[in-house]
Amino acid sequence: MTRISKISKSPPAAVENVLNQLGRNIRTARLRRKLSRENLAERIGISRYVLADIEKGKPTTAIAAYLGALWALGLIRDMREVADPDRDEEGKILERARSPKTAPKRRKMDDDF
Amino acid sequence: MTRISKISKSPPAAVENVLNQLGRNIRTARLRRKLSRENLAERIGISRYVLADIEKGKPTTAIAAYLGALWALGLIRDMREVADPDRDEEGKILERARSPKTAPKRRKMDDDF
DNA sequence: CTTTTGTGTTGTTTTAAATCAACAAATATC
């Protein structure tokens, strides 16, 4: 936000779709649990306006607000596998390939620190 | 965000863990693909500074930036199942239960519009 | 009908997110 990024101003279709779907899913989960926006927003620690933005799939909203919604709804577990290195088959192949000069590669460790 | 939300200032452990893990996963995927921060950031449409924040798991960064990173790395598909109503067993049970007075319930439709 | 609750909208204020520049440090490449 602020100095709004290109990715937020006009996200690629794939990102926009995920965002809209996520917002609708959060709304569905809220209604199923018979929670009002105000009620759920309070549990998350945000205002009802931000929760409304989330349900609309607003791109510029802080990721913590989205994750907080999932958490408050008991759905945060769904995030655990996202981008899991063990499931990143393409990445594993690229790593295994290790072609002599694909790019500058600088860090010795790949996993973390 | 400004007027920093409680959820961003001090996220619950579950949210913080997901955030840190997600950042590390994105970093791992980037390194496997031998992309520099600047290179990947350009593809995403953000600055290298924001990508650095993402890899650190910064809570206040726009969700579109995170999703853009996943998209640019070919990992956006992992987001499609998050909070999927079909998988929300607890929500389905609550909906089926329909106890006489659990909350004010206001909207007729539960799925979307 | 009246009251209550939930939601949508608009405008205002606050304030920190995103960017950029410049430098230092680390790593890779030659």
Place this chain on the structure above:
DNA sequence: GATATTTGTTGATTTAAAACAACACAAAAG
């Protein structure tokens, strides 16, 4: 060794996200 690239950090600027108030409307409850 020297050079190029990547990354980290710090400080300054820009600007829109988040909160808030106030209103209207819808739907449910009395």
